[in-house]
Amino acid sequence: xxxxxxxxxxxxxxxxxxxxxxxxxxxxxxxxxxxxxxxxxxxxxxxxxxxxxxxxxxxxxxxxxxxxxxxxxxxxxxxxxxxxxxxxxxxxxxxxxxxxxxxxxxxxxxxxxxxxxxxxxxxxxxxxxxxxxxxxxxxxxxxxxxxxxxxxxxxxxxxxxxxxxxxxxxxxxxxxxxxxxxxxxxxxxxxxxxxxxxxxxxxxxxxxxxxxxxxxxxxxxxx
Numbered sequence: 001x002x003x004x005x006x007x008x009x010x011x012x013x014x015x016x017x018x019x020x021x022x023x024x025x026x027x028x029x030x031x032x033x034x035x036x037x038x039x040x041x042x043x044x045x046x047x048x049x050x051x052x053x054x055x056x057x058x059x060x061x062x063x064x065x066x067x068x069x070x071x072x073x074x075x076x077x078x079x080x081x082x083x084x085x086x087x088x089x090x091x092x093x094x095x096x097x098x099x100x101x102x103x104x105x106x107x108x109x110x111x112x113x114x115x116x117x118x119x120x121x122x123x124x125x126x127x128x129x130x131x132x133x134x135x136x137x138x139x140x141x142x143x144x145x146x147x148x149x150x151x152x153x154x155x156x157x158x159x160x161x162x163x164x165x166x167x168x169x170x171x172x173x174x175x176x177x178x179x180x181x182x183x184x185x186x187x188x189x190x191x192x193x194x195x196x197x198x199x200x201x202x203x204x205x206x207x208x209x210x211x212x213x214x215x216x217x218x219x220x221x222x223x
Contacts, residue, residue, distance in 0.1 A: 054112035
């Protein structure tokens with residue numbers, strides 16, 4: 001398959017805004033009490049960032065462009081430094097079950113993350129805008145990143161898998177669970193189709209709609 005090139009950072013920022021609107025939901029995943037009690041100082045997210053769904057959509061977009069992609073599962077840590085400089089107001093969030101991807105020759109990508117002041121986007125092993133450090137490694141290495149008190153996104157992988165055309169085809173025909181719960185049959189393929197159109201033409205954005213209406217609009221589209 002011919003590689004047609006990476007989207008620009010501005011195009012990916014546009015995609016992040018669109019996908020965060022479409023995929024983030026107000027049903028934060030529950031953390032078992034025995035785990036939560038063992039993680040003092042860790043903030044629980046108020047939003048379900050739907051990182052698995054983000055990863056499926058972005059993998060679909062990039063593989064259609066001819067890139068080789070590896071999916072990753074593990075943990076992510078978001079360290080956000082308070083604007084007032086008070087360390088007690090810093091934010092540390094641990095995502096216990098996180099999904100992201102790496103692109104052959106380009107590195108880690110993650111469009112799902114959410115912060116209090118800014119929503120970081122990781123693209124080709126760096127944060128767009130340069131305000132977030134990016135690090136990955138084993139438990140000890142990630143702990144050093146966190147203890148350095150540098151604003152950043154830090155990853156610890158437990159599993160990875162090279163994505164095949166067959167596994168992608170299967171994933172794209174699966175439906176987005178929060179939409180299905182509301183009676184909307186919305187396969188991931190439709191999100192990828194929309195993202196391709198959005199890169200080519202920003203005017204197709206559906207950010208002006210309510211989320212349910214946007215889901216219904218995407219569900220009605222095919223081809």
